[in-house]
Amino acid sequence: MRDSISVVGLGKLGLCLATCFAERGFETIGVDINKEVVDSINSGVSPIVEPGLQKLISKLGGTRLRATGSHKEAIDRTDVTFVLVSTPSEPDGSFSNRYVESALKSLAGAFGESGKSNHVFVVSSTVIPGSTDVTFILLLEEHSGRRLNDDFQVCYNPDFVALGRVIHDFSNPDFVLIGESDSSAGQRVASVYQRMCENTPAIVRTSIINAEIIKVSLNAYITMKIGFANTVSQMCEGTAGADVDVITSTLGLDKRISPFYFRGGLSYGGTCFPRDTAAFARFARQCGCNAELIEASAEVNQQHNRHLADFVLNQISSANDKTVSILGLAFKPETPVIVESPAIRLIDELLKNGVDITVYDRFAMDSTREVFGERIRYADSAKDCISSSSVCVITTPADEFKQIDESYISGGPVKIIDCWRILAPARLGQKAEYVPMGKGLKVKGYAGVSV
Ligand SMILES: NC(=O)c1ccc[n+]([C@@H]2O[C@H](COP(=O)([O-])OP(=O)(O)OC[C@H]3O[C@@H](n4cnc5c(N)ncnc54)[C@H](O)[C@@H]3O)[C@@H](O)[C@H]2O)c1
Missing domain, CATH: 3.40.50.720 (NAD(P)-binding Rossmann-like Domain)
Structure with a gap:
């Protein structure tokens, strides 16, 4: 050879x-x-x-x-x-x-x-x-x-x-x-x-056919796992004392489940998961099989996008004004790809509700500008982005955003919605109100344990 x-x-x-x-x-x-x-x-x-x-x-x-x-x-x-x-x-x-x-x-x-x-x-x-x-x-x-x-x-x-x-x-x-x-x-x-x-x-x-079926099955299976973790996350938000990270990390200790791709967060997006899931459902129907399981997984994903918009709009309703900064635009960190990105869906919904939006993502500014043009503002840094609004949403668990502390908050008070719970609330200072997704209200008298 x-x-x-x-x-x-x-x-x-x-x-x-x-x-x-x-x-x-x-x-x-x-x-x-x-x-x-x-x-x-x-x-x-x-x-x-x-x-x-x-x-x-x-x-x-x-x-x-x-x-x-x-x-x-x-x-x-x-x-x-x-x-x-x-x-x-x-x-x-x-x-x-x-x-x-x-x-x-x-x-x-x-x-x-x-x-x-x-x-x-x-x-x-x-x-x-x-x-x-x-x-x-x-x-x-x-x-x-x-x-x-x-x-x-x-x-x-x-x-x-x-x-x-x-x-x-x-x-x-x-x-x-x-x-x-x-x-x-x-x-x-x-x-x-x-x-x-x-x-x-x-x-x-x-065989070739086995390999083809394995390929479309793998991503379809992962999307079910993601949807399950996000459902647990929503359950926790409505339950005092509940914490999705404690629950999924414990479930993940079971070898039948495993901890990977099993964390409450935002919907899956990008160029593979949504379309591989649709292809799996299509192939199942073509084989004369019931595709409901995987179709439900895709619907859970869409519903989780709607949940994010409702969550953010609810936080805005008690804020000083209708301004939101969004940190993270791509469907995940370190890529410019915004296809089926939850942040892009969120921007769409917030614009419909008359919200004034500023965004930042080190990799995905150009691709986002192509979609929204002058309808939103583009910040030069995470710090500038946070300071421009009374509510900030962190949509990807990017390393850059994990650094955020009180020195980033130079404007007025800000609510920070942390979709992946990547920040240390104790480092945010007095001007920030920390709002994690996936957690219920604190139970009085229980300090919690670290995960
Ligand atoms: N992007 C992902 O995360 C990912 C992950 C796993 C699998 N895949 C699969 O991998 C495949 C490629 O995806 P991608 O994202 O790299 O695509 P892409 O669109 O980024 O790149 C495709 C490239 O192929 C070139 N091309 C098209 N027709 C050609 C031809 N006849 N001869 C030579 N070049 C040609 C295009 O010019 C382009 O540069 C897809 O089937 C996709 O589903 C993608």
């Missing part, structure tokens, strides 16, 4: 994956149809924001990681190609495979003309189960004139990474999942991961 690898689609995931391959010594060819993306990478500038990525692109871009617009180069210079292009959601919850199909057609055409005796095509985009067997393999055969497993192999190898941690998660996965058309292809992809990963993850090799 050649010591080279190619990745088609240099977006939020593909570029990080290609960079990780290059960092671990693979001569890596990255292919993208966007010329600006290609030029940027080759000049050492990352076209996307992701922690750790710019440093690696400065070192590797244009050298060990070379970007190109040519799918033929990927075929000619490497023997394994990962396809990681976007699969946008359709109105019925399914994913469109049009970009994957377009990329595979270009690769298959080049492979057919190449005279090469073998190539492994690895689809990593999230797809509706069945896509690889029913569509992608036939398309590769048709456009290359070659036969599956005689002349080329196919794997489905989805990624379980979170934006804001993509480089870390690619390098240190809990497990690697490989659906394989034959065992030699699976072994080849496994050996790529064994070299790339900094840890030694479990490597699960199975």
Whole structure:
């Protein structure tokens, strides 16, 4: 096997994956149809924001990681190609495979003309189960004139990474999942991961359809967990002495539950959870199964957005004026992505209620400005943002916001609504009224214990 690898689609995931391959010594060819993306990478500038990525692109871009617009180069210079292009959601919850199909057609055409005796095509985009067997393999055969497993192999190898941690998660996965058309292809992809990963993850090799179903099931399961924790959080708010963190951290000690992604907070959002949940429901219906469990989970998530708006409006009603500052705009810390972000939903609701809004998020100011323009104000720092309003809402558990103390409060008195309970109330001084979500009123005479 050649010591080279190619990745088609240099977006939020593909570029990080290609960079990780290059960092671990693979001569890596990255292919993208966007010329600006290609030029940027080759000049050492990352076209996307992701922690750790710019440093690696400065070192590797244009050298060990070379970007190109040519799918033929990927075929000619490497023997394994990962396809990681976007699969946008359709109105019925399914994913469109049009970009994957377009990329595979270009690769298959080049492979057919190449005279090469073998190539492994690895689809990593999230797809509706069945896509690889029913569509992608036939398309590769048709456009290359070659036969599956005689002349080329196919794997489905989805990624379980979170934006804001993509480089870390690619390098240190809990497990690697490989659906394989034959065992030699699976072994080849496994050996790529064994070299790339900094840890030694479990490597699960199975059929392609199993891997496709595992991918959409995993995120759907996590969203149920998030919805459960948020329901407990709402219960606690209405119950004197109750504290969601004590409850979820204790439940998480049970191995059947585990503490991960099990914390009362805000609704899930972003580019994966909402659409993977919808896709799981769509696939369940397609299989003739009852999708109510997962549909309820999506509805609980929407209801939690409405709960946040009601919670904030209730706090404003007793404040001096109708001004709110919002710290955190993206759906999570350290990313500019505001898709399905609870903060963005909150801004929508508050604007409908005539609230004057100032916002701040180190990463997501530009994306938010594109949505709201001049309808809201944009602060230069967390400190400026807090000082501009009588109510402040902290919507993401960003490290930057955890530093907030009394020195941040230079204006009048402010209520601070802490959606993830990240602040130490004792450090906020006299001018702040601390309002955590997920906790009931204090019970007189009980000081509580630390979690
Ligand atoms: N973003 C996430 O957090 C996440 C997590 C897990 C899985 N996924 C899945 O990974 C896939 C990729 O997502 P993303 O967020 O990186 O997408 P993205 O939109 O950020 O990037 C896709 C890239 O592919 C390029 N492209 C499109 N068609 C092409 C073609 N024919 N040839 C070459 N390049 C082409 C585009 O120009 C773009 O740069 C999706 O299926 C998504 O569901 C995403």
